[in-house]
Amino acid sequence: MSCHVGAATPTCDEITPDLCELRQTNDSLVVKGLRLNYWRFEASPPSGLANERLPIVMVHGGPGWSHDYLLPLKQQACRGRTVYFYDQVGAGVSERPASAKASAPHLFDIDYYPEELAALIRHLGLRRFHVLGSSWGTIVAQLFALGPNSGGLAGLVLSGPLSDATLYIRSQWDPTEGIVGAMLPAFAQRRLRALDAARDFGSAEYRALAKAMRARFTVRTYPPPDCYTRASGLMNDEIYVGIQGASEFTIGGVLAGWNITARLPALGALPTLLTAGRFDTMRPPLLRAMAAAIPNSRTLVLPHSGHCSMIDDPKLMNDGGRCKGVGYTVPTGSQAIPFCCTVQGFKRPPLSSGASVLQSAVAGGRREPLALPPLLAWGGLLLWVGVWLGRRYERRRSGRAARDIL
Template sequence: MRIFVFFLLFTIVLYSCQAPAEKQPLAATSYFNTGDTGVQMGGIKMIPVQTPVGTFKVWTKRFGNNPTIKVLLLHGGPAATHEYMECFESFFPEQGFEFYEYDQLGSYYSDQPTDSSLWTTERFVEEVEQVRKALNLDKSNFYLLGHSWGGILALEYALKYQDNLKGLIISNMMSSAPDYGKYADSVLAKQMDPKVLDTIHKLEASKKTNDPKYMELLGTNYYNKHICRLAEWPEPLNRSFKHLNETIYTMMQGPSEFGISGRLAKWDRKADLPKIKVPTLTIGGQFDTMDPEHMKWMSTQVQKGTYLYCPNGSHMSMADDQQTYMTGLIKFIKDVDAGK
């Protein structure tokens, strides 16, 4: 018996002293094996886009490899950048999601043509379709996530090309620009100091929105309460604001996030929501520039809708109510992937 015990202990010690099995390098795992050949550029791909006035290139960056979950991120603005959406890099890889950051035409990392005829919703929809094809996304794996203006673009894309989609996410965007304007005027404006509001309106009426005082007043009294409520804004968000193409932004949105007055001012797709048949998640924040009740209502109008409410979130709920936002978003994508 003693001999047996000694032999057992010897065997245990022998194996415990051996070097641990070598782990497979991360680069060799399926998630990191994207199949790219040639010079490696960190997943960045400049995609040619055909337009009525010529061919231009847009910037995309790929993360990961997942045959059934591929998420294309559409930033807001119009003409902001992918940068404020870099926070997804802290959540999607650990879930194994393949995803793409993307600067739309006219934005900082993509070509920036100056022909004003390019800045229409219809033209942007065709751009997204060309990007989809170039990235080999299809109805078996393609999730389209649009935030703010990107939500308008995602909804417009779905109304024309939803047969290419597996799932749709409309983040912090209402389905009606006039309703967005009314919410700003009838709800959010009333929460501001009347004297401050009067000064803002006077600057807008006199077309002095380039006056530093205009954005200074909005920053303190509106942006810090309804765009992002964090005491210190995330560096990627500040970087994105710094890189905003103000010419395109003003042309389509107006001078600021305080309502809407550009080419998008009359955009309204409320009546068309029942046409959306793919699984759809709408996301709203309590302190958003957009009415959270409207975004909840949107989820009841599409055929397969889900609503995610961020009680501490503003327009950038992915930053100031991050855990709620990311937990709910990830659950939605996993549920759709599982056929739930």
């Protein structure tokens, strides 16, 4: 997954709008005998909102990558937050055992990582805070939020999330909404299936296919900025393959069969923001399942993004969906569903202008109005308006609760 960094490679600071002067500090702590490095960003001079907005801890993906590709999100410090990034042990520039399997087998235990996050939060002395997880980091964040050490967690952001490994792969191959099944030519699909079945992940053909798909579905900004290439260059292959498997289009590591969706209702009233790119590897069937399971959630779909929305849509990602008139349409089944960066869940299109609230009957091949007395018609209209206003109120209340996550 490494990329050559040429002279024209942009920096993540260049692609991040409205970036202010920041003060950066870094330190470390020891978790289970191994060093974990972390970074703190604050506005310099401090923002007037510094004491009003809660700090946020960023959890990187991979597994086995580094925090660097998340750095466009340090712009949150310009909005009055203290922002923390860290490299998970065994990844990035945190301590990396020569052989994790031999000397640190807990690094292949999924349940270790929320404990690691909890250790960092205790070390930082955070009493009220938000957590943002990206990709694999959404798994860590969900387990943390559902675990015994989540006291003080005020809001959760899951960027490019998954809660069901089997659905994650199946939705990629979905013939209507999948990045493979719906967006790749038939020959490329056949070759990818054959290479996956043969587990021929080291062949030149597989590497070429994977590289082309990363450019379409992982990070679409070209050339990729320095923070992305740095993160991919620091990847710990041993941990990545051990947890995820060697292919991004199947699950072959300890994540195989992992599924936490049934536990997500236990998040209760916790404000949760789900984000994904239009071209994300995390597809609509997966996000719909998560949105349906999390009681107080809203969904942000970023129109220009692959999996790394913080790079492809840094302004919209930092805005947390506070934008207007940005949207696009994704086909699902026989009906197109519009998504907008402010959408509450996955909302069906409104009635077109001039459409009757009451349906029409089909008789003799002709569309005829329903023969209803005027009083009943008005009653139906008032009932519909009442339901609509009630749902709108609930959406606004949920939106207000989740609004300050980003």
